[in-house]
Structure formats: C-alpha cells, structure tokens
Amino acid sequence: MKVAEFTDPAVAEYTIAHTTPPDDLLRALTEETLRLVGDRISMQISAEQGTLLTMLAGFSGVRRAVEVGTFTGYSSICIARGMPADGRLIACDVSEEWTSVARRYWDKAGVSDKIELRLGPAADTLRDMPREEWIDFAFIDADKAGYPVYYEELLVRLRPGGLIAVDNTLQHGRVVDPSAGGAVPAIRDFNDLVAGDSRVTCVLLPFADGLTLIRKN
Incomplete structure (x- = not known):
C-alpha cells in the first residue's frame, strides 16, 4: 500500500480505507506491474488517485481528454x-x-x-494537436522536467472551465526541502509557475504524492 509519506501513516491509511477501492481488474494490473518493475511501481498512480480521476472525468461535459504519461495503463482506465x-x-x-x-x-x-494511444515524445504529440480550445480534461504524470511544456501546450487547448490534473507535485514531501535534488527543483519551479498563472485557478491536494488540480478561468 502506497501512502503519503508526509502524512501521519495512520491518517493516510484511514483516508484510503474510506475511499472506494480498486476493482479486481485494477488490482490485477497493479500486481502485474509490480512484478514487471519492482520498486518502480511508484510510477503508477495510487488507488485513491485512480478513484478521484474516475470521478473528475465523470463530471458533466468531459468528452475529450488527454493523458501525458500512460505507463501500464492504470490512470487511463480510470479516466x-x-x-x-x-x-x-x-x-x-x-x-x-x-x-x-x-x-x-x-x-x-x-x-x-x-x-x-500516440507513441512518441509528448511535447511533439501535443504540438501536433489542433491549437484551439477543445480539451475538457487532461492528466500529466510523466517526466518532471517536461511538466511546464506539457502544461502550456495543454492549457492553450483546454476549454474555459476545463481541468488539468498533475501528479507528483509534492515529491514525497521533499518539495519543501531546499537541499533536495533529483526532480524536486523542477517540480518546485512548476508549482510556482502554476500558482502564479493568472489564467487558471489551482489547488494542490496533499494526498498520495501530491495532486494539483488546475481549472482554466
């Protein structure tokens, strides 16, 4: 079970226990992914994030969606x-x-x-899409250095009122550690970029590894 490392484990486990759990198919996918990738299973979203993605994609008007970072398919199934x-x-x-x-x-x-499925560098895939406001919902969960590019390419194509969800925006709580390396500086810069963008309204949810919801104004 993956819980938020920056939250009291008992509280994190309580929230998971009171969230609709994955079904047998999603559990089977998680088990197969774990066998294939071992410790890299953290590349897959958590079960509670999957439940939330299904709810977000189920809101009225969501008919055209884009996912950046598919991995073994858990999040795309949920969406x-x-x-x-x-x-x-x-x-x-x-x-x-x-x-x-x-x-x-x-x-x-x-x-x-x-x-x-569109295989290839996501930045190129997004740039090849029509440059008009046609996307209702998007999910970003890929290489962290690429987040600003994916965000911008999606935002210009997102309809007003549309939503972008972005994963891993707390980096296991290390985002507040000035000495943290790896992907943390890139995520910190991305979080600052979004928070300062007058085109959107955003909220960073402190569960799993951090999920930022971004609504186009």
Whole structure:
C-alpha cells in the first residue's frame, strides 16, 4: 500500500480505507506491474488517485481528454471509465513496452474504443494537436522536467472551465526541502509557475504524492 509519506501513516491509511477501492481488474494490473518493475511501481498512480480521476472525468461535459504519461495503463482506465460512451482519451507515451501492457488491460476493462494511444515524445504529440480550445480534461504524470511544456501546450487547448490534473507535485514531501535534488527543483519551479498563472485557478491536494488540480478561468 502506497501512502503519503508526509502524512501521519495512520491518517493516510484511514483516508484510503474510506475511499472506494480498486476493482479486481485494477488490482490485477497493479500486481502485474509490480512484478514487471519492482520498486518502480511508484510510477503508477495510487488507488485513491485512480478513484478521484474516475470521478473528475465523470463530471458533466468531459468528452475529450488527454493523458501525458500512460505507463501500464492504470490512470487511463480510470479516466476512460468516468467518461461517457462517446468520450475519447488520447494517451501519450514513449514506451511500446509498457503501453503494450496498457493495451491488454484496456481490452479487459472494455475501454479500448475510448482510448487512442500516440507513441512518441509528448511535447511533439501535443504540438501536433489542433491549437484551439477543445480539451475538457487532461492528466500529466510523466517526466518532471517536461511538466511546464506539457502544461502550456495543454492549457492553450483546454476549454474555459476545463481541468488539468498533475501528479507528483509534492515529491514525497521533499518539495519543501531546499537541499533536495533529483526532480524536486523542477517540480518546485512548476508549482510556482502554476500558482502564479493568472489564467487558471489551482489547488494542490496533499494526498498520495501530491495532486494539483488546475481549472482554466
């Protein structure tokens, strides 16, 4: 079980226990991913984040969505499940290996008809999309240094009132540690960028590894 490292473990476990849990298919995907990647399982979103993504994608008007960073498909299944029958999710990733797992589970989940996989650098994929406000919902969970580019390319294509969710924005609580290295400085800069952007309203939720919700004004 993955809990927020910056929260009292008992409180984190309590919140998980009082959130709708994943079903058998998502549990099976998590178990297979763990066998394949071991310690890198942290690249997969947490179960409670998955539940939230399904709820967010289920809000009225969400029919066109984009995901940056698909990995083995957990988040894309959660998003697609929340969307209506005519909803479409464009999933962006660079790995044929990991997304081959995602494709199998999309089929098992019955959401393959809602998802279009685009392999290649996400920045290029996004720039090739129509430059008009057509996206209702987006999720970013990829290389942290690329977050500002993904954010900007998505924001200009997001309809007013549309939502972007961004994962890993607390970096296990290390985002407040001035001496922290790795991806922390990039995430800190990204968080400052979003918080200071007058085009949006944002909230950083302190659960799992931090999830920022960004609404286009």
